[in-house]
Each structure stands twice: as structure tokens, then as C-alpha cells.
Amino acid sequence: MSANIEAKVIEIIAEQAVLSIADVTSTSTLEELGIDSLGLVESIFAIEEAFDIQVPYNANEPSESDFDISSVASITKAVAAIVQEQS
Amino acid sequence: MKRVVITGQGTINSLGRSVAETLEGFREGRCGISNLEFQDVDRLSIKIGGQVKNYDPERDFNRQQIALYDRYTQFTMLAAREAMDQCGLTFSGELAERSGVVLGTAGGGMTTQDENYRSVYEDGKNRVHPFVVPKLMNNAAASHVSMKYNLKGPSFTVATACASSNHAMGQAFQMVRTGMCDVMVTGGSESMLCFGGVKAWEGLRVMSRDACRPFSLGRNGMVQGEGAGIFVFEEYEHAKARGAEILAEVAGFAMTSDASDIVMPSKQGAARAISGAMRDARLNPEDVCYINAHGTGTAANDKTECAAVADVFGTHADHLMMSSTKSMHGHLIGGTGAVELLACIMALRDGVIAPTIGYEEPDPECAIDVVPNVARDAKVNVVLSNAFAFGGLNAVLALRKAP
Incomplete structure (x- = not known):
């Protein structure tokens, strides 16, 4: 399940960053991939749509959220937890 | 270049139904932000706003007016009435032709849009009220002010999102300053506190769920409000000659x-x-x-x-x-x-x-x-x-x- 989640998260982030899937790894950070604040909000929207979940994220206080956006791996982990919790 | 002064002011917003009530709110540091009340609010994740509560349009407007006035226009008309009463001007002849209205709004008749989209999409109706377009258009409020007060000079609406009313007032200021007009009614109005209006903002993830705390460490976003502020900008010599009370001078704009x-x-x-x-x-x-x-x-x-x-x-x-x-x-x-x-x-x-x-x-x-x-x-x-x-x-x- 988690592997599928990571694959989907990578697909979403790669599309947002206009990169090929191969260029996005689990250790990539959004900054490295050139995703700005607007791109991040759009990625979260795509994740919510893809997994049919609600992601608690406020752009004013990213560090306050349980949704850790520091890397692809952390996003995957957070998505997996939400999927578990909200399914 | 002419000097420009303010000789009338009016408002309705979540702090009060008049300038006096609003200023009292400012002095007391009162919070006008509360739980939103409108259809489908339970489907929102942001449920607070500076909403004008216990508002009954029938108290101030008749059936025909309500059919044409979206909530943002109603707010405009109420604020304009207060400002016009204060300035004491009536408009006819040359003064009417040298006076106009420039207002700011970002969403215009958003409640009208929201209600009618709901009606055709969600309720599956195939017919809408004939006045939907004149009610929702962004210039409806400016037009109704011009009609009510006989302002026959330049009138239009400025839409620059959160700066709309400052751009509008800047425009009005320049029109009086350059001598194009003697009097300009100006300011702005907004009423986006409906399901679609707040839902759209929610998407951007910049809204606070609990309070608007500007400049404070730990602030977590904006909170929407609604209402209107309307002013009468008048050429200084014109105001002085008629002995009008001058509230302030508009000195510059950029x-x-x-x-x-x-x-x-x-x-x-x-x-x-x-x-x-x-x-x-x-x-x-x-x-x-x-x-x-x-x-x-x-x-x-x-x-x-x-x-x-x-x-x-x-x-x-x-x-x-x-x-x-x-x-x-x-x-x-x-x-x-x-x-x-x-x-x-x-x-x-x-x-x-x-x-x-x-x-x-x-x-x-x-x-x-x-x-x-x-x-x-x-x-x-x-x-x-x-x-x-x-x-x-x-x-x-x-x-x-x-x-």
C-alpha cells in the first residue's frame, strides 16, 4: 500500500515540478524540485483528490501541521497516515 | 490642482450599522468576527467571518429594490445614505453633471451568483429570476448610487481584489483634484460570505479557523468580512463655500x-x-x-x-x-x-x-x-x-x- 502511495505522490509532485517521474526520489525536497508555495498548495489539492482525503494544511503555519512537507518521503508517510485514519 | 476633502462618510460592517457604531467598536477593540451563518456552512472547514448579523433587508428596502439589490449593493446603499445625509448635498443641474461614483468591489453580486448556481446545478431548476444579471454585475452598486442621488458624471467600478476600494478612492481623488469633477462618491463594498465565496478562499489555505491576529507571532491567516464604506470626496473650495463640515483632506495617492x-x-x-x-x-x-x-x-x-x-x-x-x-x-x-x-x-x-x-x-x-x-x-x-x-x-x- 505504502509503495503505491509513494508512486502516486511522486507522480503528482513530478507533474507539478514539470519533471519526469525518474527525477523525483523519496529523498527529494520540494525546494530542490522547484515547487513554490502555490505549487505546494496545488500538490496538496491533487493529493486530496487522488486519495479522497482531507489534508490539514495551512500555508501560514506549515510547521504547525502534522503534514510534514519536508521531503517526498515525509509527504508519503503523512499521506499514508491520513489514508489509514480517514478510510 | 484642486484640494480634495471628505465631507461625508457611511458604513455597515460587522462592527456596526453606522460610522458611530463602528468607531465605538474601534475604540473598544471589539471583535466583530463570529461563527458564520448561511446555507451549507457545515460543509466548510472555515466557519468564521466578520458577518453582518441580524440583518433584515426588508427593514430598509422594498420588494422591488430587493429584487435588484444584491447584498453587496444593499450594503452600498445603506453606507451611501449615511454619507450623503452627512454631506448635505443634493445634486441637480451642473453639479449633478460634475459629480459621479467610483466604487471598489472584487466579487460584486456573489450571493446572487451563488444562489442561482445552486438553483440551476443543485436543485436542477431550468429557470432563474429575470434580474440575475443586473443584480450580480460588479457595477450594480455604483449604478444604483448614481440613480438614487442623480449623479450624472463619470461612474464606474474598480476591481483590484483586496485593493479595489483604495484604487477606487484614488481614482475619485484624482478626478476631483484635476478639476474633472466637483464631488465624487467613492469607497467600496463586498459580500462574499456565502458558501461559494468562502469555499473558494478555503482552497488557497490561507484562512484562519480561529482568529485574525495581524503581526502577532503565531498568526495563522486571514478572516473574511463583509460590508461597505462610502465617502463623499469634494473639492475644497466647493465645500468651504457652502460651509460643509470637513472630516479630513485627501492629500495624496499612489x-x-x-x-x-x-x-x-x-x-x-x-x-x-x-x-x-x-x-x-x-x-x-x-x-x-x-x-x-x-x-x-x-x-x-x-x-x-x-x-x-x-x-x-x-x-x-x-x-x-x-x-x-x-x-x-x-x-x-x-x-x-x-x-x-x-x-x-x-x-x-x-x-x-x-x-x-x-x-x-x-x-x-x-x-x-x-x-x-x-x-x-x-x-x-x-x-x-x-x-x-x-x-x-x-x-x-x-x-x-x-x-
């Missing part, structure tokens, strides 16, 4: 574009607008005592605004007061600058600075006197009012004590 990002603010764009307004009003930085901030309570706006003020004012920034009344009435989007101008006029006329409420802890990135939580008495001769919109469109007004 507008700039960031030309950089559709949502992120720019320090340079804001700073150029602030210094431009001072230059236009022939003011030195040390003349300015108070700034009514854009102060939305987002992480991005507040630190950028403070950095811009620090750049423009240098060491004088330490002697300035800058508050955000959005903490009390919420962000009225296209109408916000108009309601905030009331706080500027209060500072000049009454010597009372409206506070920034909800302030918890200083943010080192917002190191300025934001008049936290409690209104303050101060002698003030010159004030600025900032508005910085999404899309990087900035508009700053400079006001001076009545001559």
Missing part, C-alpha cells in the same frame, strides 16, 4: 504593480506605493504618524508589509504606529480599504488610534508598534492607508487633518 507573482506580495512594490503616496502628498517620512496597515494576518503579508515600511521610513519606523483593523471587522476584500479609511479619519479627527486586536506575542519580523489590543490616544496630523492586492496591485492613500 499605485504600483509588483509585476512578480499572482499571490505572493513584494516588499519593493509595497514600498514604492507607500513612498509614492507621500511624494504625491508632498510629505516627508517624519510627517506620518499612523498607518492603517493592509495587515491581513497571513504570514506573508504582514512580514512583507513591515519590511516595506522599515525600508521607506528608516529610523522613523520606530516612531510610527501601524494597526490592522481587519483583526476586528475581518478582511472585506474589495471593500476593505473603505472601512479602514474610517479608522484613518478617526485618528485625524478624534485623536484615537484603532488597535490591532488578537495580538498575542511580538513577531521579530514585524517589529513595529502595532497598537496591540487597546486603542490609544495620540495627536495625529498625517496618516496613510495601505492596500496590497493579490496580483501585486498596490494602492496607498495619504490623508491630512481637515484644513
